[in-house]
Amino acid sequence: MNRVVAVLSRIGRLLPAYAVLYIGFLYLPILLLPLFSFNDSKILGFPLTGFTTKWYGSLAEQTALFDALKNSLIVAVVSAVVATSLGTLISRAITKHRFPLRRISQTLVMAPLVMPEIIIAISLLIVFLGIGIGTTLFTVILAHSLLTIPFCVSIMTSAFGQFDDALEEAAVDLGETSWGALRRVTLPVVSPGIISSLLISFTVSFDEFILAFFLSGNSPTLPVYIWSQVRFPAKLPNVIALGSLLILISILFLLVAERFRRRSERFTQQPE
Amino acid sequence: MDHKIAVNIANVSKSFGSFRAVRNVNLQLKEGEFFSLLGPSGCGKSTLLRMIAGFEEPSEGTISIGGLPMAGIDANHRPTNMVFQSYAIFPHLNVEENIIFGLARSGLSRSEKRARAEDMLAKVGLEGLGRRSAHELSGGQRQRVALARALVLEPKVLLLDEPMSALDKKLREQMQMELRALQRSVGITFLMVTHDQHEAMTISDRCGVMFEGKLAQVATPHELYQKPNTKQVADFIGGMNFFDGSIKANGGTRLEVELPRFGQLSVDAHGVSDGIGAAVTIGLRPERVHIGSERPEGADVAVPARVIDRAFYGETIHYYLELEGRTDPLIASVTNFERADHFEIGDAVWSGFRGGAAVALPKK
Numbered sequence: 001m002n003r004v005v006a007v008l009s010r011i012g013r014l015l016p017a018y019a020v021l022y023i024g025f026l027y028l029p030i031l032l033l034p035l036f037s038f039n040d041s042k043i044l045g046f047p048l049t050g051f052t053t054k055w056y057g058s059l060a061e062q063t064a065l066f067d068a069l070k071n072s073l074i075v076a077v078v079s080a081v082v083a084t085s086l087g088t089l090i091s092r093a094i095t096k097h098r099f100p101l102r103r104i105s106q107t108l109v110m111a112p113l114v115m116p117e118i119i120i121a122i123s124l125l126i127v128f129l130g131i132g133i134g135t136t137l138f139t140v141i142l143a144h145s146l147l148t149i150p151f152c153v154s155i156m157t158s159a160f161g162q163f164d165d166a167l168e169e170a171a172v173d174l175g176e177t178s179w180g181a182l183r184r185v186t187l188p189v190v191s192p193g194i195i196s197s198l199l200i201s202f203t204v205s206f207d208e209f210i211l212a213f214f215l216s217g218n219s220p221t222l223p224v225y226i227w228s229q230v231r232f233p234a235k236l237p238n239v240i241a242l243g244s245l246l247i248l249i250s251i252l253f254l255l256v257a258e259r260f261r262r263r264s265e266r267f268t269q270q271p272e
Numbered sequence: 273m274d275h276k277i278a279v280n281i282a283n284v285s286k287s288f289g290s291f292r293a294v295r296n297v298n299l300q301l302k303e304g305e306f307f308s309l310l311g312p313s314g315c316g317k318s319t320l321l322r323m324i325a326g327f328e329e330p331s332e333g334t335i336s337i338g339g340l341p342m343a344g345i346d347a348n349h350r351p352t353n354m355v356f357q358s359y360a361i362f363p364h365l366n367v368e369e370n371i372i373f374g375l376a377r378s379g380l381s382r383s384e385k386r387a388r389a390e391d392m393l394a395k396v397g398l399e400g401l402g403r404r405s406a407h408e409l410s411g412g413q414r415q416r417v418a419l420a421r422a423l424v425l426e427p428k429v430l431l432l433d434e435p436m437s438a439l440d441k442k443l444r445e446q447m448q449m450e451l452r453a454l455q456r457s458v459g460i461t462f463l464m465v466t467h468d469q470h471e472a473m474t475i476s477d478r479c480g481v482m483f484e485g486k487l488a489q490v491a492t493p494h495e496l497y498q499k500p501n502t503k504q505v506a507d508f509i510g511g512m513n514f515f516d517g518s519i520k521a522n523g524g525t526r527l528e529v530e531l532p533r534f535g536q537l538s539v540d541a542h543g544v545s546d547g548i549g550a551a552v553t554i555g556l557r558p559e560r561v562h563i564g565s566e567r568p569e570g571a572d573v574a575v576p577a578r579v580i581d582r583a584f585y586g587e588t589i590h591y592y593l594e595l596e597g598r599t600d601p602l603i604a605s606v607t608n609f610e611r612a613d614h615f616e617i618g619d620a621v622w623s624g625f626r627g628g629a630a631v632a633l634p635k636k
């Protein structure tokens with residue numbers, strides 16, 4: 001018995017080292033991207049040959065790349081707005097009202113989170129081709145909304161979970177209509193959650209590959225375009241440079257989202 | 273004070289499914305009075321309040337405010353405002369914005385609204401705190417903001433749902449006195465819901481006691497304490513000793529009651545109209561029970577007893593007395609003044625009381 005405890009505690013002491021290794025393994029490769037983007041060579045690899053910013057400078061000339069970026073931005077913005085709107089409504093229904101099949105509908109809404117994306121992609125492709133709307137940015141938007149709704153729902157249920165229903169009643173009591181109460185009280189109070197939900201779903205959509213690959217047709221999104229360019233060494237350094245910029249933007253987005261999430265907690269918390 | 277009716281609640285019931293939360297309540301609130309609805313938690317107080325505010329529709333009966341029936345009028349159009357149990361201060365707005373929230377449709381200019389807010393802030397003792405944001409407020413300040421926000425709309429009736437329950441004891445006692453003073457200064461009818469009988473008795477002009485959805489008694493705090501209508505009310509409003517006896521004679525206002533083993537005494541009939549021989553319960557407040565080492569003189573009932581327990585409350589001491597022929601202990605409350613006799617557990621003492629101190633309790 002004592003032996004087991006001793007062995008376990010020795011393993012326990014190794015855990016921090018394990019954690020550091022694990023995180024290093026996950027994130028160091030990502031740091032290689034910015035590193036190579038400043039390297040004066042078309043070949044991705046060591047040794048580094050010299051410092052340059054030309055890959056960033058020549059980004060502007062890549063029109064196909066910019067079309068893909070534009071496609072991605074359209075898809076990410078529209079699907080973030082759609083998913084956040086629907087997610088907000090769903091969350092309000094789940095937290096405020098008791099209705100038949102409430103638990104089941106909650107599980108259904110969260111299902112895309114655990115379903116293999118490739119399955120969703122193929123199923124949607126069959127449906128879209130079947131009903132004859134083909135594959136366009138519009139179908140990517142539909143698919144990305146489906147994919148990001150679970151993120152929005154979990155952010156918004158947590159925002160509404162701490163929301164005191166008496167706030168809405170107070171607004172009505174003070175003369176507002178129920179629409180006015182929503183506009184002047186409910187939405188402002190959960191607005192940090194809404195912003196955080198917009199940012200998260202934007203980020204998820206922006207770098208999503210599988211659904212976009214199957215459903216984007218002739219208008220590739222950025223990840224799809226990058227994937228198609230990886231085969232051509234000449235274009236690769238530009239792609240790496242853009243990738244580095246995107247990493248930076250993603251990190252900024254997530255930091256901002258986290259700040260809003262914290263603020264939403266402070267807003268809705270009841271003081272003792 | 274004139275006696276115009278501010279709120280008239282007539283035969284109001286409320287059912288949730290098959291559960292009847294409020295049962296056939298009749299109640300009239302006078303203009304300018306401070307009325308408390310008192311009852312144990314779950315008895316339907318909040319439900320009644322919410323029906324007046326317009327958040328629930330009565331299943332039966334009618335509610336009128338200022339003579340106007342309220343059926344079909346939504347909460348946002350009723351001349352009532354509410355102080356919520358959680359205060360429901362809007363967290364994204366500062367104190368001043370909270371207070372002028374309800375003036376949005378008043379047609380007042382921005383500066384007029386701010387002037388009103390200033391005015392209300394002064395009334396509730398929050399001068400200069402208009403710019404404070406909601407989450408920087410203490411519990412007591414939140415309550416004051418909630419009051420100001422409701423009163424600035426000059427409602428006919430202010431509804432308060434357990435407004436003190438979020439405050440600690442010391443602050444609660446202070447706010448009770450302030451609330452009373454505020455009500456007198458604005459002259460608006462206040463209807464407060466509470467489960468704290470002490471609170472209701474301290475600040476109300478009149479109280480209504482509710483049990484299981486039914487209004488058991490409506491009276492002034494003094495009447496409620498001296499002449500409770502039922503055993504349940506008597507028990508809820510402070511402690512009460514009960515005796516079972518039978519009627520020897522009924523003179524209308526006075527009742528001759530025979531208490532087995534304790535003798536015969538004359539008590540306030542308090543509406544008991546039963547005839548000779550009928551069973552009756554009488555109630556006796558603990559502070560009306562005499563306890564001493566000598567046989568009390570002039571008491572209608574005097575019996576030897578033994579102290580079996582003692583509870584110290586600071587200004588009073590409660591003695592639990594065992595009497596022969598009585599299963600419940602008789603509770604005697606003694607003021608703890610300087611020369612008061614003190615007794616130990618196990619002491620043999622004399623206890624007694626006068627008939628005038630007891631009251632007959634009608635059967636429920």
Ligand SMILES: Nc1ncnc2c1ncn2[C@@H]1O[C@H](COP(=O)(O)OP(=O)(O)O)[C@@H](O)[C@H]1O
Pocket residue numbers: 288293311312313314315316317318319320
């Ligand atoms: N919306 C509702 N649906 C079902 N039951 C309710 C509802 N509101 C209150 N009740 C029930 O009605 C009873 C009285 O509630 P309430 O008026 O809140 O009591 P109190 O305020 O006196 O503590 C409680 O048993 C409560 O569970």
Ligand SMILES: [Mg+2]
Pocket residue numbers: 314317318319434
């Ligand atoms: Mg209540």
